[in-house]
Amino acid sequence: MAALDRKWWTLIAVCTATFMLLLDITVVNVALPNIQSALHSSFSDIQWVVDAYSLTLAAFLLTAGVFGDMFGRREVFAVGLGVFSVSSLICGLANSSLMLNLARAAQGVGGAIMFATSLALIAGAFSGRERGTAFGIYGAVLGGAVAVGPLVGGAITTGIGWRWIFFINVPIGAVAIIITLTKIQESRDPNKRRVDWIGFVTFSASLFLLVFALIRGNDDGWSSSLIVGLLVAAIALMVIFVVAEIKQSEPMLDLHLFKRPAMTGVSLAAFAISASIFAMFLYLTLYIQDDLGYSPLAAGVRFLPLTALAFIVAPIAGKLTVHVHARYMLGVGLLFIAAGLFVMSFTHANSTWTVLLPGFILAGVGIGAVNPVLASAAISVVPPERSGMASGANSTFRQVGIATGIAGLGSVFQSQLVKKTVAALRAAHGGAAIASRGGAQLRSAVLGGDVRQVAATMPASARSIVLHAYRTGFSSSLNLIVVIAAIIALVGSVGAFVLVRQRDFVPSVAPPSH
Numbered sequence: 001m002a003a004l005d006r007k008w009w010t011l012i013a014v015c016t017a018t019f020m021l022l023l024d025i026t027v028v029n030v031a032l033p034n035i036q037s038a039l040h041s042s043f044s045d046i047q048w049v050v051d052a053y054s055l056t057l058a059a060f061l062l063t064a065g066v067f068g069d070m071f072g073r074r075e076v077f078a079v080g081l082g083v084f085s086v087s088s089l090i091c092g093l094a095n096s097s098l099m100l101n102l103a104r105a106a107q108g109v110g111g112a113i114m115f116a117t118s119l120a121l122i123a124g125a126f127s128g129r130e131r132g133t134a135f136g137i138y139g140a141v142l143g144g145a146v147a148v149g150p151l152v153g154g155a156i157t158t159g160i161g162w163r164w165i166f167f168i169n170v171p172i173g174a175v176a177i178i179i180t181l182t183k184i185q186e187s188r189d190p191n192k193r194r195v196d197w198i199g200f201v202t203f204s205a206s207l208f209l210l211v212f213a214l215i216r217g218n219d220d221g222w223s224s225s226l227i228v229g230l231l232v233a234a235i236a237l238m239v240i241f242v243v244a245e246i247k248q249s250e251p252m253l254d255l256h257l258f259k260r261p262a263m264t265g266v267s268l269a270a271f272a273i274s275a276s277i278f279a280m281f282l283y284l285t286l287y288i289q290d291d292l293g294y295s296p297l298a299a300g301v302r303f304l305p306l307t308a309l310a311f312i313v314a315p316i317a318g319k320l321t322v323h324v325h326a327r328y329m330l331g332v333g334l335l336f337i338a339a340g341l342f343v344m345s346f347t348h349a350n351s352t353w354t355v356l357l358p359g360f361i362l363a364g365v366g367i368g369a370v371n372p373v374l375a376s377a378a379i380s381v382v383p384p385e386r387s388g389m390a391s392g393a394n395s396t397f398r399q400v401g402i403a404t405g406i407a408g409l410g411s412v413f414q415s416q417l418v419k420k421t422v423a424a425l426r427a428a429h430g431g432a433a434i435a436s437r438g439g440a441q442l443r444s445a446v447l448g449g450d451v452r453q454v455a456a457t458m459p460a461s462a463r464s465i466v467l468h469a470y471r472t473g474f475s476s477s478l479n480l481i482v483v484i485a486a487i488i489a490l491v492g493s494v495g496a497f498v499l500v501r502q503r504d505f506v507p508s509v510a511p512p513s514h
Helices: 002-039 043-071 073-093 097-125 128-159 169-183 197-220 225-247 255-259 261-291 296-302 304-320 326-346 353-380 384-427 431-448 451-456 460-499
Strands: none
Touching: 002 043, 002 073, 002 097, 002 128, 002 169, 002 261, 002 296, 043 073, 043 097, 043 197, 043 261, 043 384, 073 097, 073 169, 097 128, 097 384, 128 296, 128 304, 128 353, 197 225, 197 384, 225 255, 255 261, 255 384, 261 296, 261 326, 261 353, 261 384, 261 460, 296 304, 304 326, 304 353, 326 353, 326 460, 353 384, 384 460, 451 460
16 A cells, blocks of 8 residues: 555656646746736846746756656655745745746756656656556646646736746645655666766757847847857857767767657657747737736636637547547647637737637647647657657757747747837827827837836827727737748648658557556
């Protein structure tokens, strides 16, 4: 009975930590407008709230797995929980955008450590049929976190304030640490592994410089020496990373895995779903709250058609993988996402939130179809002994997709928003005079999300003109990046259809029962 208790305690601790980790990704989105207002953040600042987390999560994921193998997965998992919990506390106490974003980066480190060791802990605790049951529960927890995240984030932000989306992690994390240290059995890899410091540093630095350049490009000028230098340095570091990984005997990421076209196709699909629909969550949230004026809770409710459908479709898609080849599940799922995004690209100044509803339904079905297949396909296209690295690589591509997607789409959105808002204002009757008098103030208000506050200080006639111009500019800019995101999803769909070949899949071997 004690052994039985211990393994189920392992599952409870891992699921609790993972739920907290994933919930923190989704709840933050609906709180961003409130965070922006409370901390007087710029548009770039709120991009970093998401990107700082995604970047460190992506950068540390593969390396954290090696630390778990070397020093013990239970101990490393507990350290990850501690880092995540303490940094959550600092996020909640943040009084500036810089403090919040640095704490979010630390959260990403803790999240990477937890995520990298979680599957290994479950695999070590369970065997035979029970292992399948445990992974099924783990998958349901992942789906549930994504499904309820926007609603929970909206409820907390509206009810007790945005800081509590971070504070709530502290007691949950403390309980999870106690369970981990007292109930989970230690495990480690008997084969000594070493940390690939060259790969870790070059990969992390390259990603950071690329995202920093994308976010700062509009403000500093795309042809400025700073931005050009950042982009060149990012490319150079990525080249060094690739060469180092090819040359090393124990690389952070074994690039030989990508000799199988299916591994490339699955990785492309992971990147595409994150760089398209998941990156768009930030801008769709800003549209529903900043442009349409809904509260965080009301915004979370309006995301339910998408998140609930993704949750409902996922287990169905998981069962279909036995009968339907992964290439079709991934390709069709991403095609649904691309179609859903394209349908969302018809907003205008007088739209209501229901203009997004058909797209939410299509995208929700697509997410539900792709997510479970990605997880299983990533480890099915490599030999069993490489499944850990393949799973980590898949998660890394997801986080890289979110980070670069938000930064890239944001750079387009930011440049178009000011331009199109000013153009709409000048085209309106009486708007040219307003634009000439307060052009600089309006530009600052648009980028800072303070248009409604600035408009409130104007006479009623001018306020109406400014707000209509802002909604026109916002809708037009949103439509553009939604189409770009749809193209990314479409490319991922084509890649899945072409590259994820049946002959590349490795026959599964039933795990031994102990």
